[in-house]
């Protein structure tokens with residue numbers, strides 16, 4: 104599966120654009136504000152139905168326009184496919200796969216997986232545990248699509264247990280009904296913890312290696328931090344039972360995998376609290392690359408990497424190593440203000456695009472030579 108073409112209409116700074124992606128690495132160059140990030144976001148939007156930068160879709164519609172539309176054309180073993188997303192203010196988003204309306208693009212079989220590195224995504228390292236939990240669950244779903252159901256089942260059981268806690272507090276139900284929901288929550292909870300642990304295990308060693316190669320010293324590490332210490336469903340059920348009184352006092356379920364975290368450390372200290380901005384950026388980059396390798400090793404699908412302005416952080420040697428990693432397997436799109444920052448960009452296997460004033464042109468090299 105690979106993305107062949109992207110077509111946009113009234114997406115951010117672009118009135119219209121048609122972009123052909125390379126089979127491997129595509130480098131998008133242009134000045135600050137030219138529209139490079141907008142192009143990456145359009146790709147993300149077309150593949151997932153969501154922006155990587157905002158939850159407010161209205162921001163995606165070009166100023167003065169009403170409707171934006173993004174179409175992603177792909178090629179797979181079974182032929183050509185098309186995903187499209189259209190958004191009009193005040194209307195529900197229209198998501199289509201091969202001309203058929205769908206609820207969610209994430210459920211479309213064979214859709215391209217995408218992994219995106221944008222400055223805003225640093226929140227994954229710096230922000231609250233909930234972002235990291237959601238991220239682990241996305242990695243689980245990318246590694247083993249069928250297991251996405253476990254997280255949904257857990258979330259549903261948790262919502263029901265919380266509703267019951269509220270009813271008991273209001274005097275509308277008896278505390279004797281709690282153990283049944285402890286059992287249900289524990290059953291899905293241990294399955295969820297096992298999936299998360301397995302996902303992080305498949306990423307751990309790769310993360311250490313790639314982070315080292317990209318120049319992050321100090322023994323960088325990623326580890327799953329489950330809230331519960333239970334080894335099985337019975338153990339988690341007991342932990343939940345021990346907290347009945349305090350759950351009823353606080354009004355919600357305080358214990359379980361919905362309180363898990365992912366620890367990202369360097370020299371055994373949390374990068375969230377002690378890492379420099381550069382270290383946090385390298386950590387995020389290494390994590391996304393490690394996940395991509397793990398997914399490629401588990402499935403015959405390699406996520407498309409969308410990397411925004413990542414080169415400025417790296418010295419020449421590390422830029423070279425990153426380009427090597429990206430050229431090795433799958434598709435990637437990388438943006439840069441300066442083509443010189445991408446070693447090997449002149450290679451025959453690299454597709455070069457230049458962006459200027461909301462217009463995407465082919466081959467910046469040719470343009471420079473002209």
Ligand SMILES: Nc1ncnc2c1ncn2[C@@H]1O[C@H](COP(=O)(O)OP(=O)(O)OP(=O)(O)O)[C@@H](O)[C@H]1O
Pocket residue numbers: 114115116117133134135136137138139140141142162163164165166412440
């Ligand atoms: N809805 C919109 N309609 C029209 N233009 C928009 C819209 N949203 C953003 N823009 C414009 O897009 C431009 C920014 O584009 P983008 O972030 O893609 O630039 P960039 O090439 O990645 O720049 P940098 O190198 O500085 O990160 C800005 O000029 C901004 O005004």
